[in-house]
Amino acid sequence: MPVYRKLWFWIVALIILSPLGLLAQGTAWGEWGSDELKEMLNMVPEGLAKLEETWHALLPDYSLPGFDKTFAQQAVGYIAAAVVGVALIVLVTYLLGRLLARSEK
């Protein structure tokens, strides 16, 4: 079995371990929502408030709707989001890769 096929097991392991990423408290610098900015600055920049509403993601912040009460629920949501994300990305990349690499054969 080529070694990179074994690397897929690492992806599965990382998906299962992904809730570790939830343990870090706080938001990445510059990624605060307007509610957080209001708390920090007592103001929300006008353009920011408008543009931030542009897009409503299906699974915002890697969570399943309703799965936000306990850490266990968040962890389940996070793993589910990782599965959905990896599946979509593998599908899109694989199809595009097939399209690009085809001429090589």
Added chain:
Amino acid sequence: MHIPDGYLSPSTCAVFYAAMIPIWAVAVKKTKETLKAKQVPLLALAAAFSFVIMMFNVPVPDGTTAHAVGGTLAAIVLGPWAACIAVSIALIIQALVFGDGGVWAIGANCFNLAFVLPFLGYAVYRALSAGGKRRVLASMVGSYVGINAAAFCTAVEFGIQPLLFKSPTGAPLYCPYDLSKSIPAMMFAHLTVAGIVEAIITGLVVYYLQKAHQEELFFDAALERR
């Protein structure tokens, strides 16, 4: 390092889309030339790895969080142009499905994380790897430099907003923090935490591939055989 919608002005976002469109076009062309059919699963693997590794938020001592990206690793295996495509796909899915990074900001985020990061990371790796003899060390230094360069670009994009875009009363319209705040904050998070994580992960995977005698998996090995 995913800039959300609202932090960059629409004009800034337009500039970065305009920059990324030719980059993506060249990436498609170059990848057509170098990507072998049997490497397609590897391309998918690189995109998936980058996506999932970005979910591992690591605490930064200033109360924020940061994460690794895995873009230099993708470039070491697939070449920087294919890495650009793999990381761009991860970033676009993150923005559209998970709201991580804005939709306006896709151009800027891809410029930082899918262009600057893998290209600089790979260039440093190539310069230090001594024809494949020092791959692990070179990959660690390269990935560290790559992610920090991306963080610097992100910080500059944030920091110029309040200088360029103000309301008539002088209030910031978009990102409220100028360069004197954004550069130290972004660089602190990435020089001390995310860069180290990126270097360790990249070095570990490169070490593992070398240990498993997978020379042919390295993009530079394929280049030298040509």
